[in-house]
Amino acid sequence: MAQPRNFDFGEEEVMLRDSARKFFENKLPTDKLHALVAANPDPDRTPECLWDRDLWRQMVELGWTMLAVPEQAGGMGMKAVAVAALAEEAGRAALPSPLISTINSSYVLAACESEGASQALGYIVEGAPATLAITNSRGSWESADTDVRVENGKLEGTAWYVQDAAKADFFVVKARADDGIGLYIVPATADGVTITADAITDLTRDQAHIAFSGVDAGQVAAAPGSGDKALDQAEPCLLTVLAADMCGAAEWQLQTTVEYAKVRTQFDKPIAFFQAIKHPLVDLMVMLDQARSLVYYAACAIDWEPESAEQYSRMAKSAASDAAAFACTRSVQTHGGIGFTWECFLHLYFKRQKHNQALMGDGVYQRAKLADILMGPIAA
Amino acid sequence: MAESVKKESAEQAEFRQYCRDWLQGNIPPSPTFRMPQGPLEIMTTEQLDYLCAWQKSAYDAGMIGCDYPLEFGGGGRENCQKIANQEMQRAGTPYLPNVIGLGMACPTIFYHGQENLKRELLPKLLSGEEIWCQGFSEPGAGSDLANVQTFAEKKGDKWVINGHKIWTSLAHFASWMILLCRTSKDHKYDGLSYFVVPINAALGKGVTVRPLIKITGETGFNEVLFEDLEVDDSFRLDEVGKGWQVAMTTLLHERGAGELVTPKGGSGVKDDSEKKKGVGATALLGLAQECWRNGRCAADDPVMRDKIMQLIIRQEGSRQGARRARVQGLIDHPMRIPLQSKLVMSEVMQDVGRVALELEGAASSLYLADEHAPQEGHWPLAYLNSYGMTIAAGTSEVQKNILGERVLGMPKSK
Numbered sequence A: 001m002a003q004p005r006n007f008d009f010g011e012e013e014v015m016l017r018d019s020a021r022k023f024f025e026n027k028l029p030t031d032k033l034h035a036l037v038a039a040n041p042d043p044d045r046t047p048e049c050l051w052d053r054d055l056w057r058q059m060v061e062l063g064w065t066m067l068a069v070p071e072q073a074g075g076m077g078m079k080a081v082a083v084a085a086l087a088e089e090a091g092r093a094a095l096p097s098p099l100i101s102t103i104n105s106s107y108v109l110a111a112c113e114s115e116g117a118s119q120a121l122g123y124i125v126e127g128a129p130a131t132l133a134i135t136n137s138r139g140s141w142e143s144a145d146t147d148v149r150v151e152n153g154k155l156e157g158t159a160w161y162v163q164d165a166a167k168a169d170f171f172v173v174k175a176r177a178d179d180g181i182g183l184y185i186v187p188a189t190a191d192g193v194t195i196t197a198d199a200i201t202d203l204t205r206d207q208a209h210i211a212f213s214g215v216d217a218g219q220v221a222a223a224p225g226s227g228d229k230a231l232d233q234a235e236p237c238l239l240t241v242l243a244a245d246m247c248g249a250a251e252w253q254l255q256t257t258v259e260y261a262k263v264r265t266q267f268d269k270p271i272a273f274f275q276a277i278k279h280p281l282v283d284l285m286v287m288l289d290q291a292r293s294l295v296y297y298a299a300c301a302i303d304w305e306p307e308s309a310e311q312y313s314r315m316a317k318s319a320a321s322d323a324a325a326f327a328c329t330r331s332v333q334t335h336g337g338i339g340f341t342w343e344c345f346l347h348l349y350f351k352r353q354k355h356n357q358a359l360m361g362d363g364v365y366q367r368a369k370l371a372d373i374l375m376g377p378i379a380a
Numbered sequence B: 001m002a003e004s005v006k007k008e009s010a011e012q013a014e015f016r017q018y019c020r021d022w023l024q025g026n027i028p029p030s031p032t033f034r035m036p037q038g039p040l041e042i043m044t045t046e047q048l049d050y051l052c053a054w055q056k057s058a059y060d061a062g063m064i065g066c067d068y069p070l071e072f073g074g075g076g077r078e079n080c081q082k083i084a085n086q087e088m089q090r091a092g093t094p095y096l097p098n099v100i101g102l103g104m105a106c107p108t109i110f111y112h113g114q115e116n117l118k119r120e121l122l123p124k125l126l127s128g129e130e131i132w133c134q135g136f137s138e139p140g141a142g143s144d145l146a147n148v149q150t151f152a153e154k155k156g157d158k159w160v161i162n163g164h165k166i167w168t169s170l171a172h173f174a175s176w177m178i179l180l181c182r183t184s185k186d187h188k189y190d191g192l193s194y195f196v197v198p199i200n201a202a203l204g205k206g207v208t209v210r211p212l213i214k215i216t217g218e219t220g221f222n223e224v225l226f227e228d229l230e231v232d233d234s235f236r237l238d239e240v241g242k243g244w245q246v247a248m249t250t251l252l253h254e255r256g257a258g259e260l261v262t263p264k265g266g267s268g269v270k271d272d273s274e275k276k277k278g279v280g281a282t283a284l285l286g287l288a289q290e291c292w293r294n295g296r297c298a299a300d301d302p303v304m305r306d307k308i309m310q311l312i313i314r315q316e317g318s319r320q321g322a323r324r325a326r327v328q329g330l331i332d333h334p335m336r337i338p339l340q341s342k343l344v345m346s347e348v349m350q351d352v353g354r355v356a357l358e359l360e361g362a363a364s365s366l367y368l369a370d371e372h373a374p375q376e377g378h379w380p381l382a383y384l385n386s387y388g389m390t391i392a393a394g395t396s397e398v399q400k401n402i403l404g405e406r407v408l409g410m411p412k413s414k
Helices: A011-027 A030-037 A053-062 A080-092 A099-112 A115-125 A227-263 A275-304 A306-340 A346-358 A363-375 B010-026 B045-060 B081-091 B099-112 B115-127 B243-254 B272-276 B280-290 B302-324 B338-365 B374-391 B396-407
Strands: A130-133 A149-151 A154-163 A170-177 A180-187 A193-197 A207-216 A220-222 B132-135 B151-155 B158-166 B176-182 B192-197 B207-212 B221-232
Touching (some): A011 A053, A011 A080, A030 A346, A080 A227, A080 A275, A099 A115, A099 A170, A099 A220, A115 A130, A115 A170, A115 A220, A154 A170, A170 A207, A170 A227, A180 A207, A180 A227, A220 A227, A227 A275, A275 B302, A275 B338, A275 B396, A306 A346, A306 A363, B045 B115, B099 B132, B099 B192, B151 B176, B158 B176, B158 B192, B192 B221, B280 B302, B280 B338, B302 B338, B338 B374
Parallel strands (some): A130 A170, A149 A170, B132 B176
Antiparallel strands (some): A149 A154, A154 A207, A170 A180, A180 A220, B158 B221
């Protein structure tokens, strides 16, 4: 099925995007964000989970947390381009919230098509934040890799690099059983769950590794043998949402840096006059525009040509990761000394972008996967 | 869901079918002589005649100038040129030789020329009976285009032109030139005026065309000298002193960011096996399969795979950008994406050429005349030629100034 020319991005999507932008600008301007998450610069500080729970409740009321929950599960069932637009705005605000984790969990659960998964989608509809516990100690993004096992109906082992773990009410846990990979719903408060916060660089989220010891595996979202398939099916959505978040954040980095370069004067001229400053910022804009176009291409493919969604979403995540990385170097470098300080807000975005760059695979990783699609796997 | 798919108008759908039917039986057979990679590299009259015959026949069939009014030799249609372009591309027709005329002179004359000038000039421009060239750059006016010194002095109702234009593609075949020149030395930008000049008729009588040889060894562009050439005032476009504004219309269309869609033919690739090789970055997929690196197929080399994917992503990102530029809800600044297209496409093509030569390895040393050269030396030639694209029509560096200044609002670098 061919994509609509306008990426299926209509009035409803424009309204959602505009209201999200206004909402974040009003509720969480960057100075307030900085006060919320960056009050303690001590590099040896104990990891803290800093976010605005009240903002989460407001987003639940607006329906944003269940945007990607299918209608038959009681959610909004919005198009992927709408979800991408919301994620872009969350990135622009560097939002500390389990919003992206919850959206990504809904995509995985929706791909499971099971009673247990429908139930869990119901929790999201009721306002519960969720996250995916799907990564092993080596940080593998492959759907078949996990350090968690199912033994006699109990989960054993540890999931690593779990995003927003301290904010989530429940986890979607990937575990290996005798018959293959399954997905299990585990409440954060379940017996045998130990959440250990990681001391991470990014101030706009929390991350943890979660140990499971004799944890009840009774709520099955995907039966053994079908969990990796559900993850593969949802992967284009996850990649697209992350890429959209990065594009929004990179646009903030670009605009903030351009504004600074226009007012910072050296050699009697605004530094934006100099092509050593001007041209790299244009290069950034070009990279960012390509990434953003690919995000909407991928998002539109999710609903209109799912057979191509993986290909396009890998292009989008690759382009967004590289644009984000370039936005990081240029924003701090162009700001000079002040950009190197804690008091300048740039570092919030810098750290979020570097974190997002690695999540679900960076540019090089995506391009290796893309080459497998377009050129076939490397001959042994 | 299907409702949200933008439908073609009845006129467009009917026209598309018409184009398809006509193209079925009317594409000329491939010539027996070597054809250049693009119209700006046309070297011989043999090549030119072949291409001009094709443009004339496509024009007579109504596929060139479709969106221009009937009284100026156009088709009087609405939004149909892009359909004709798509169909010519799909059918693999030859390209159109009168590129400067179609892409630059035509929209400029249309927006700035007087009624009778349009009636006189546009029909033969569109049909390709009269080839056009562009007199903008000078030895001392490249990136700083407004520094042109070619001078037009008013004498009665004539203008007398003296000066030196350079990098003038197609001048050796051109009947007409669009000419930017100085009419006042008191103002830099406001001292410029814009003319159309019948250069072929004046050869040896005030106009001299001298060929220049490119790094590829091909000719195709020239320098043009004016010595006391008299031009009628009726050949002036817009007012005296408004030359810079008129030139902006030309450049906007040259860079693919103008209102009017430029008629474009195919790329001369007809048979399916050649089509599968793809164009641009996609062509590297097939090339990699045919090349060797470190004792195995280059397509199995992870570094080369990464390089190819980077280019495919940039090319697709740019393609989707052109699509996004038409979606009101997804653009921040109306010129942000259109002004990127020339920069991005020329840089991507250059990088595709560079990676193609890397893939070919030792064989990338073999040029056109070598019987062992892969694809008859296509890639070394394409890579050399790609520098024409990143330099002409405003260098990449000038494009970045324009983007930084007009889109991001940074102060002017001059």
